[in-house]
Amino acid sequence: MKLSAKKASLALFNALLLSSITACGGGGDDHGTDPIPPEPVDPVDPVDDDEQDESTIKLSVIEYGDMFTGKPFIIKFEQKPSVSSLKGETLTAITAKYGVVTDVNPLTDESAASGTVFYYLPLSALKALGDVYSFTEEFTVTDADGNISVYKLAQGTNTTHGDPLLTDQWHIRNVSQNPFKVSKKPVKGIDLNVIPAWHEKDSNNELLSGKNVRVGVWDAPIDLNHEELKDKIYTPSRITSDVNKGLTLNDVINDKTLLHGTAVAGIIGASAGNAKGGRGIAPDVLLTSYAMNGTDTSFLARKDDLDIVNASIGSSNSFSFDPAFEMTLQAMFENGIPFIKAAGNQFDSITYDHDDLYSTKACLRYKVACQYEQSSSIERGRYQINVAALNSLGEHSSYSSAGSHIWVSGTGGEFGYLGSGSDSAAVVTSIYSQDPSKYSDWDAGTPWRKDSTNYESRKFYTQRMNGTSAATPSVTGVSALVLQAKPDITVPQLRYILASTARNDRDWSSLAYSSISAYDSDLGETVTPDRGWNSNASGLRFSNRYGFGVVDAEKAVKAALNCNSDELCAKRASLPQDYKNTNSNPCTTSDDGKIVTCIFSDFVNTEDSSDNQSEIEVEEVSVNLNSFGYTSDSPETIVEDDMAATYCNYAASNKGYIAGIAYANNLLQMEIRSPNGTIALVKPFYANWDFSGKVLNSVYGLGYKSPFLVNTSDFFTEKFSASNNLFILTFKSKCSIDVDELNKHIYLLVGGYPDRAAD
Missing domain, CATH: 2.60.40 (Immunoglobulin-like)
Structure with a gap:
């Protein structure tokens, strides 16, 4: 020069x-x-x-x-x-x-x-x-x-302006590094493509780093003294004792799971260039800690206090039914606060008692989802961003829950060093600001921790963070970069950007898998509990394991910077409108409730009854199941050695016999076919679920006043005519579904964007 x-x-x-x-x-x-x-x-x-x-x-x-x-x-x-x-x-x-x-x-x-x-x-x-x-x-x-x-x-990394543990963070830059001594080292290139995103600039000509984006970590309390996090903690305008409450050593000694929130926060926003630890995906974000099990959840919907909520938490209990919290989720959506949520870690877990009484173990045999995750209110937000997990080999993490509600996948890894000969890397992040010798250390005994040469640089960090709990903050970090690139972004725009730029099976062969079929002797037929990857009518690839695919930070921030010139992104500057079918008694059966077909038609705008002719571009589809349940003679007592047919009776009882409900739902499938022919596998066979709308409403005396909305992502950006097209929901079941009761309250709700020019 x-x-x-x-x-x-x-x-x-x-x-x-x-x-x-x-x-x-x-x-x-x-x-x-x-x-x-x-x-x-x-x-x-x-x-x-x-x-x-x-x-x-x-x-x-x-x-x-x-x-x-x-x-x-x-x-x-x-x-x-x-x-x-x-x-x-x-x-x-x-x-x-x-x-x-x-x-x-x-x-x-x-x-x-x-x-x-x-x-x-x-x-x-x-x-x-x-x-x-x-x-x-x-x-x-x-x-x-x-x-x-x-x-x-x-x-x-090892200079006074570097980050020494960035070399270990495969989720940011995977060069097949293996300081963890796992038997299956990371596969080069399997990462979130973050570094190119860091080279992009916002409208102020500043590099993207999540600068000034406020992230609420709804989790265990963050360690406010951690060297990577203490300088970025902010205080919301309205707080309680559960906001930024911090951690004491005694807390951690008594319960090491409390380290979870600090690990999550580090993945999102650990500081950069301070010669300590690693680096967050969005190292200049601001963080606030909302302690789970204590925070007034209305705080999560206050746009003047935060920009994103990360929730690496969950509940699989359908009887954790909280309509008030569901209203909070809707308020977050309307206020422009993305709720980025862990999909769950129960792909290969069986959660209910009496699993020996029904064929639930088939999920393990066929390697399909063992748990149906749209259970409690926290799992069923219509517009939340549900995150599945990818491991360092470029494959679905062994534990990562699957379902039609998954939006995208982040990097969750596996379990780190186990010395088993089949282990692969977890995620490196912050853990606690005390020496590991003072508490029950996550990494004790691992080669990563036992390396005396690197002990000082690693002692406040872990290489054992995993789960969709780790995948979720990886997506939150990328989302913070997106928000800096486009500060006025709406939740629908963020969802669109993440979905449309994600990498799928056509980008990475390691993501590819085919549909899975199994002959079930209880049902006497072959079933398909996982349909693999499919393209919807608008051309987007989707699977129940990965959602729309693995987040790509570079593509996401570039899409954000160009959002206003992208027709589909630009229209999502406004919120979608709701359209609901108006045809009555949509469900019928010809074989005593074992196969039930529900046809939904004549969609009308829920806030404008004259809007019933538009062509609708789909944002989200949900079905209300609050009156779903089974029918048969209902016994007053349970006889433990009865056969399966009797357990159908137990499922039909309003007494809340979970064993019977779990048996019946295990052998239940729900598919929705869009007007364009796309099939969404909403509830697969072998996925355990404790839900019965009849029982829920009976036990709690709810009287069907609140909907129980189960949603699917598959139809995103498809178009249909409100007046001329049909959505078809099909139930297949071992036990007889109560069609009369179902018809009283079932409906299909479509959130979408009307094109009245097509009228």
């Missing part, structure tokens, strides 16, 4: 603010123009000025940049005071071997101050360096007399 003439500054430097760049005297070495990946450097700060004896020019770093984001360094140059033959100019050129030297700020286009230049590493140069996490930049300086000197600057 040619520089304008700049008079040498002979001012003394403040050693605390400026670090010298190592100079190696030279005589015109040819460094070439094609970058060659360097060897990783020893993690040391630049050496002192007195080692630059052969150079006539002094270079010093005024402000550190970042090799992983392209943030520019500001470098000061001056003629050494010991040089007597000044000629009015200090130099004619500075060039860098790998990066770019310029007198114009690459972010803001501002000119450099006198005696300074900018230096940055473009994304293309970072990629050319390969898999390194540190390297030595070489600057060639030519002074006014034609003398050439070479200076070196160490960059990377």
